[in-house]
Each structure stands twice: as structure tokens, then as C-alpha cells.
Amino acid sequence: MAIVKLERTPARAAPLTERSVIGWMHKHLFSSALNSILTVITLYIIFITVRNLWAWGIADAVWIAESRRECFDINIGGACWAGVLAWMDNIIYGRYPREELWRLNLGLVLLAVWMAPLWLPRVKAKILIGLTVVFLYPFIAGYLFAGGDKGIFMQIMVTAAIVCLACNTVHSIIGVSGGVGLREFLIQRLGIKGSSENKQRSILLSILGLSFMAVFAWQKSWNPVGVPWTQWGGLFLTLLIAGVGIASALPGGIILALGRRSRLPVIRVLSTAFIELFRSVPLITVLFMATAMFPLFMPEGMVLNKLVQVMIAVCLFNACYMAETVRGGLQTIPKGQFEGAHTIGLGYWRTMGLIVMPQALKHMIPNIVGNFIGLLKDTTLVSIIGLFDILGMLRAVSVDITWRGLHTEPLIFGATLFFLICFVMSKYSRRLEQKLSTDHKH
Amino acid sequence: MTNSDSRETLEAREKLASAASSEVIIELEKVNKWYADFHVLKDIDLTVHKGERIVVCGPSGSGKSTLIRCINRLEEHQTGSIVVDGITLNKNLKNIDHIRTEVGMVFQSFNLFPHLSILENLTLGPIWTRHMPKAEARETAMMYLERVKIPEQADKFPGQLSGGQQQRVAIARSLCMSPKIMLFDEPTSALDPEMIKEVLDVMVELAETGMTMIVVTHEMGFAKTIADRVIFMDEGDVVEENEPNEFFTNPQHERTQLFLSQIL
Secondary structure, eight states: OOOOOOOOOOOOOOOOGHHHHHHHHHHHHHSSSHHHHHHHHHHHHHHHHHHHIIIIISSSSSSSSHHHHHHHHHHHTOOBOOOOOOOHHHHHHBBBBGGHHHHHHHHHHHHHHHHHHSSSSTTHHHHHHHHHHHHHHHHHHHHHHHOOOOOOOHHHHHHHOOOOOOHHHHEEEEEEHSOOHHHHHHHHHOOTTOOOOOHHHHHHHHHHHHHHHHHHHHHHHOOOOOGGGGOOOOHHHHHHHHHHHHHHHHHHHHHHHHHHSSSSHHHHHHHHHHHHHHHHHHHHHHHHHHHHHHHHHSTOOOOHHHHHHHHHHHHHHHHHHHHHHHHHHHSSSSHHHHHHHHHHOOOOOOIIIIIHHHHHHHHHHHHHHHHHHHHHHHHHGGTTTTTOOOOOOOOOOGSSSSSTTTOOOHHHHHHHHHHHHHHHHHHHHHHHHHHHHHHTTT | OOOOHHHHHHHHHOOOOOOOOOOOEOOOOEEEEETTEEEEEEEEEEEEEEEEEEEEEEESSSSHHHHHHHHSSOOOOSEEEETTTTTESSSSSSHHHHHHHHHEEOOTTTOOOTTTTTHHHHHHHHHHHOOOHHHHHHHHHHHHHHHTOGGGTTTTOGGSSOHHHHHHHHHHHHHHHSEEEEEESSTTTTOOOOHHHHHHHHHHHHHTTTOEEEEEEHHHHHHHHHEEEEEETTTEEEEEEOHHHHHHOOSSSSSHHHHHHHHH
16 A cells, blocks of 8 residues: 655754753753863853953053053053053064154055955956066065165066056956946047057057156156165064065965976976975074075175075975965866866866866865964064064063063063964955855855 | 667657768777776777767776777877877877867766856857857857757856756867867766756757767667667777667677676
């Protein structure tokens, strides 16, 4: 005899223990006697810690004082934040001349303006904008920070950067409001829509050329005072080294990873050797090598400054770590993707650039950001070889005569700052990951 | 096989008069291939004429997939010669890229690009290797999506489609390159039973257009419908080669007989 169920069973709500707060607590915190005891003990420890921290850091803390002695006089049991506040400029900008600080701030603002379009909707050509950030921004930023005389090459690059930034910004504003690119916008406005492609191109190029000349003429008169790198320091220096490292580690890592997977034995062996060499040596050793030994290999008379040497070392070191991350990501891409790409006639570079890398990078986001966070923290090692980055500055507070012996507060401040920066990065990577994975369900 | 089934096959067969011409488009001569020490293809000789439809069957590990993968050089053969559309396959990379644009391939596992929409999957090849203007590529893509009957899925991503739909997209992706030859590597083996028919229907329609096709498949009904020639492979050898009616009703070799008795 057949058994037939004629009515559909309707879906019912889950039992209360699965969806109420009390149910959750019962399940996760007080499921047995032992677990209940552990929960209570843990809560007590958390309570004590938070209470003491609160009392020391906030309730009893001294915010306004002239010296450490005065802090003690006001409240000896509390933190002396006054010292950190007094040193705040040093911690952030190092010993950069105070009247020139606007240059550092301007550099930061320019970076923000330049990169903002990457997050704006409806702006086209984001990859191009991203590339200009990596390849042109360093020139204008470098010149802003260092100042002094600029050679003809630097003049051209600075001009190119300014023109490019202007184009980017106008392009993005038009994009956000109208959803078209700068090119189409200009063609419409100039009324040359009907003209031939060649004519359009030559008109647009001449506009670009003219603006280039104008900016070039203007920047000649712009001559900020030179600030030697020895005066750079604080959070600015840390972010600078980390920023350069981050911007170069990913492209460098991709190249090394592809090299390591190459079919050509020479390239494969060289890449592998390079990666393994740098990965098996601690960063601090690489830094010492870079500052002490690198000059020996340079041609006679050529002197690189220590900061540049450090940056090169950090870039190479992190490119090698990134290479292994990228290689891991590449291995998650099934062979079928390569074959699918080959059957529609894509060669090696197009297969990599259009098919493999976009997918692999998406898988790698958590690891890449993890690398970036590690890189940011690792840069504090440069304080050991005599650069006054943020850690150097934080430790310098305690040898200031007025604040002699003030160790704890600056370091806690620094730790909090690092935590905030890294936490934001990690949160952002989570969001990015979720966004990309929901965009393309698979 | 029931009567009505065979009648259907016969009717379809009548519509599908052979499109084979005398022009040779693929020629394999004494092709040998080894995976390390394992001899996968043994002295394979095969001539395919333009418009011919060939079904390759055989037990797994017999080298049938390897054979068609050699034709667009996803695998390298070691000795012998393969000439496709007048071009000899050798180490010359330019030749290989050219051959690959002329030879479409459909895989068992679809191999669509999951990070691109269906339309982008289809237009990628024409835009990047044929340098077709974007608008034209999109038009062509939509035309082929109509032909495989899923134009409404154009803006979705591969992961949102059923297996049968994905395989039809994969066929359309190959067709967008306007290939001269289509290779199918077990196109229905990874599909749920109810989706096999929709893919086979598309392939039969493709056969009606006179496309040169080499199909590795276990769908014997399909082989009877479209094949001009059935090739049976076992352990790297082409054991038997015949026109389908004869092949299925009167197999000569005992290994063919054994194979057919097991799958029919």
C-alpha cells in the first residue's frame, strides 16, 4: 500500500532556548556546574582588571601638568597623561620643523583625496586611479616631505602628479554626479561629439598638454625649504615606511610568486632562492645588513641615505612574505580555470591578469591584510638602527628632563594607537571579504 | 532501448544528414603520449573531415580525454604529428594560441569564470583575443545565449546557475569565438540526470549547423543520433572505429562487445 502525505508540513518557529538571551546564556555560559563556576571566576577577573585600569587611566589620571613632579604632586596613583600630551607633536611628527608641519598634513590630505574615488560609487576606471596612486603620488609626497631643490626629472614628475590628481578629482566628481567619465564629459561640453575619433583625441591631448605646461610653469616658483630625512620621525615616519612597504609588497610579491611557479628553471630557482633567503632571516638582521653592508656593494661615490636603505630592505623583506601568501592563493585556483582561459585563446599574462589573479586575490584578502598589519608593527624595529619612528619617540619621552622616567604612559598610548590602526585594517578586510563574496555567490 | 526511443532517434537521424566534406581539418599521425612512464596514447591515427561528427567512447583511463586535449594542446604529445586546420602543433607558442582560438572546448566541470558575470564570461575571449568592439561582442554573446536558450541569465554569476545552465553557457562561450572545431570532454558526466537532456539538445542543434565536433561521451543514445563515426578506445589504443549503426549492432572486437554489454 502506498503512503501519501497530501498536506505540506508548515515551517514552525524554533524552540525558545534557541532564540532568547536567557536560552543563549543557559546554553553557552551555565551549561554545567563547572562551566558556571568558570564563568563567574572569569567575570570577576575581567571586573577587577577593568576597574583598576579605569581608576589608573581615567579616574585618577592627571591631564594637565608642567612636569612629572607636578603629576606626582597632584595624584601619585594615577597616570600622567600630561607628559604624553606635551610630547604629542613629537610623537606624531618627530623632529620635523614645526613651521613646516602643514606639508606633512597636506601630503596626507592629498593621499586621501587621491584615493577617495576608489570607494565612491559610479566612478569609472578605478584600476587606473589605483595605479596612479602607486606610481605618481610618491613623487609629489616625497617632494612635499623633503623639499629643497628639485631636478628636472622631479619637476616633471611633480607636475604630472598634480595634473593627474586634478584630472582624477574632476573625473570622480563628474562620475559621482553624472555617472560618466571625464573623457565623455569633455567631449560633450566642447561640442565635438560628432568629430572623428582622431580629432577628439588630439583636442583632448592638447588640453592635457596645456594644463601640464601651466602647472609646470607654476611649480617652478614653488620652492619649499629642504628638510633632511634625519629630522623625519614619529608616527609620520612609521606610516611612511609601512606605506611604502605596503604599496610595493603586493606587486613585488605577485611577481616573485609567479616567478616561483614559472616553467623556466632559471627564473624559478632565482625566485625561490630569493624568497627563501629573505624569509629565513629575521627582519632586524636584514635591516642591519641594509644599513651596514649595502653601501659596500654600491658603486664608488654613490651614497644612499639610511632611510632609503631601510625602505628597500623593508620592501624586499615583505615582498618575500607576500610572495608566499600569493602563492598560497594561486594554489586555490583549480586547474580548470587555466584550461578554460586557454581554450578561449588567452595567453599566460591575460590568463593571470583576467582570470586567476582576481579570484586568487579575493581568497587572499585576510592573509594580505594580516601581512600588512605585521608589516606596520615590524617597522618599529627601525628604532633600533637609529631612526626615530614612533617607538623611538615614545621612548624618548622618558629621557626628557621634565618628564624623566615616564615610561608606562607613552608606551600604553602607543599600544592603543597601534591597536586602533590595526583593528580598523582588520575590520575593513572583513567587510571587503564579505562584500566581494556576496557580490559573486559561488 | 524502447521502440519509441529508437523511432525518435531515427527521425532525428534523418534530419541530421552528414555534413562531412572531403576537406581534412584534423589529422593525427602515429601520436604517442606518456605521463611519466605511463603510455596513455599508442600510435593514434585519426583523420577528421570538415563537418564530421565523431563520438569517442571507452572505459575510463582509456586515453579518450587525453586524445582530444592533445588536439588543442592542453596536453603535449611526445611523438607523431598533429595537424589542425593546416597548422602543425609544435612548441611554437603563436601556433598554439592561434589553434586555441579556432578550436572550442567544453569540459566536464564547465570551467566558467566564477568572478565574472555570464555575459562577461562570453565576451572576454572575443574582446581580448579577437579584439572585437565591446558592443559587438555583447551582441554576439546575447545571440549565442538565445541559441542555448538562457538569455535571461546574462547578468547572473555562474554560481547562481544550475549545472545544465552552466554547461550551456560554457558551450555558448566557446561558440562566441566562432571556432571551426568543437571538442566536448564528457560534457554531461557531472550533471544531474534531469539536466542532461537540455545540454544534449543544444549539442544536437549545434550538430545541425554543420559544426565539426569531437565528443567524448557515454551517452550512447546521443552517439546514435549525431555521430558520423564512433571511435572506441581502450588502454590507449583505438580498438574499433565504425559508423554508429554498425558499431552498436555489430561490434567486431571483443573488448567493444564487453564494453557495450556493460553500458547498454
